[in-house]
Amino acid sequence: DVKVTQSSRYLVKRTGEKVFLECVQDMxxxxxxWYRQDPGLGLRLIYFSYDVKxxxxxxxPEGYSVSxxxxxxxxxxxxxxxxxxxxxxxxxxEGGQIEGKLFFGSGTQLSxx
Amino acid sequence: QKEVEQNSGPLSxxxxxxxxxNCTYSDRGSQSFFWYRxxxxxxxxxxxxxxxxxxxxxxxxxxxLNKASQYVSLxxxxxxxxxxxxxxxxxxxxxxxxxxxxxxxxxxxxxx
Numbered sequence: 172d173v174k175v176t177q178s179s180r181y182l183v184k185r186t187g188e189k190v191f192l193e194c195v196q197d198m199x200x201x202x203x204x205w206y207r208q209d210p211g212l213g214l215r216l217i218y219f220s221y222d223v224k225x226x227x228x229x230x231x232p233e234g235y236s237v238s239x240x241x242x243x244x245x246x247x248x249x250x251x252x253x254x255x256x257x258x259x260x261x262x263x264x265e266g267g268q269i270e271g272k273l274f275f276g277s278g279t280q281l282s283x284x
Numbered sequence: 285q286k287e288v289e290q291n292s293g294p295l296s297x298x299x300x301x302x303x304x305x306n307c308t309y310s311d312r313g314s315q316s317f318f319w320y321r322x323x324x325x326x327x328x329x330x331x332x333x334x335x336x337x338x339x340x341x342x343x344x345x346x347x348x349l350n351k352a353s354q355y356v357s358l359x360x361x362x363x364x365x366x367x368x369x370x371x372x373x374x375x376x377x378x379x380x381x382x383x384x385x386x387x388x389x390x391x392x393x394x395x396x
Contacts, residue, residue: 206386211292213372213388214328229383261327271318271376271384275327 174198177262177276184283190249192260192279200266203245204229204273205237207258214261220245252283287311288387290373296393303360305390307373310354317349317356320372322389328372332358363394 178193196203202221206214206229216229218237226237234256238246245264249256259280263273287310297303305319316335320328334340334347334356346359356375360367373387 204384211388213288213290214374214386216383216385219383227383230385269330269333271316271333271374272330273320273328273384275329277327 175262175264175274175276177260177279179279180277182279182281184249184252184281186253186283188249188252188283190252190281190283192247192249192262192281194245194247194262194276195243196245196264196274197243198264198266198274199242200264200274201242202265203239204263204265205235205245205247206261206263207231208261208278209258217247252281254283257281257283288373288375288385290371290387290390292388293391294393295390296395297363299363299365299394299396301363301394303363303367303392303394305358305360305371305373305392307356307358307387308354309356309373309375309385311375311377312351312354313377314351314354314375316376317347318374318384319345319347319358320374320386322370322372324369360392363392365394365396368392368394 175196204219205217220239236248262276319332322328332347340347344361348357370389372389374384
């Protein structure tokens with residue numbers, strides 16, 4: 172089975188801090204994604220990457236950046252955390268035979284105080 | 285703005301009934317359609333995909349697609365309490381690579 176591992180399940184940070192969310196997948200998938208999930212809003216795409224060192228903006232990239240130095244690792248960076256970035260962050264990878272089949276990590280619940 | 289709309293629910297059905305979940309999308313360029321299930325406190329998992337008009341059946345699940353009406357639905361036959369979850373509709377677009385746009389999800393409650 173594909174395993175997508177997110178480094179933290181819960182994270183509490185202060186306003187203005189720089190925050191790193193790490194994601195690692197073990198199936199050699201090319202495509203990786205970062206979503207945030209808020210009640211009633213579903214999953215909204217922040218950034219995605221289809222190759223090492225490649226990145227594309229999603230629907231809500233403002234306030235975020237990403238890094239993909241190795242194929243298996245995709246990091247989400249909050250340059251200066253704000254309270255409106257309090258959310259559940261989900262990393263996903265895509266590959267294999269079924270287009271659109273995303274494998275999600277267990278999520279990181281980030282609280283910015 | 286590509287939009288995917290779902291009724292947030294909750295949709296409550298008795299055990300053994302058919303649950304009908306609906307989704308509409310705004311972009312006529314949408315190519316592929318997916319249903320994800322998300323249990324409370326868990327991550328979404330793919331349960332159905334559909335690419336052409338008509339019905340696609342997989343066990344107790346049937347996905348229905350009508351591109352002319354920009355409508356996709358998921359039917360769950362013989363609903364079980366274990367089907368209680370939030371169901372997320374997602375679509376891809378032919379000019380956006382592999383980007384999936386998700387709806388807000390419909391919460392389904394199956395009562396014993």
